[in-house]
Amino acid sequence: MRKSLSIGGMTCNHCKSHVMEALRKVTGVKSATVDLANKKAVIESDSPVSDEALKAAVAVAGYTVTGISEN
Numbered sequence: 548m549r550k551s552l553s554i555g556g557m558t559c560n561h562c563k564s565h566v567m568e569a570l571r572k573v574t575g576v577k578s579a580t581v582d583l584a585n586k587k588a589v590i591e592s593d594s595p596v597s598d599e600a601l602k603a604a605v606a607v608a609g610y611t612v613t614g615i616s617e618n
């Protein structure tokens with residue numbers, strides 16, 4: 548399963564790695580990639596991961612999820 552997230556607040560590669568680490572720590576997430584230029588992240592998981600869990604993890608890291616879509 549795969550979800551795309553729009554992320555607010557990222558300005559540099561450190562932000563990118565903070566967000567990537569935060570997403571990878573969410574239970575069920577197998578992999579996370581972050582595209583700094585487009586302010587997007589994509590996560591892959593075997594089982595469904597709730598939008599709330601993803602938003603919370605990103606918020607704790609200091610950034611915001613401005614949108615989530617499943618694809």
Ligand SMILES: [Cu+2]
Pocket residue numbers: 557558559560561562563
């Ligand atoms: Cu930064």
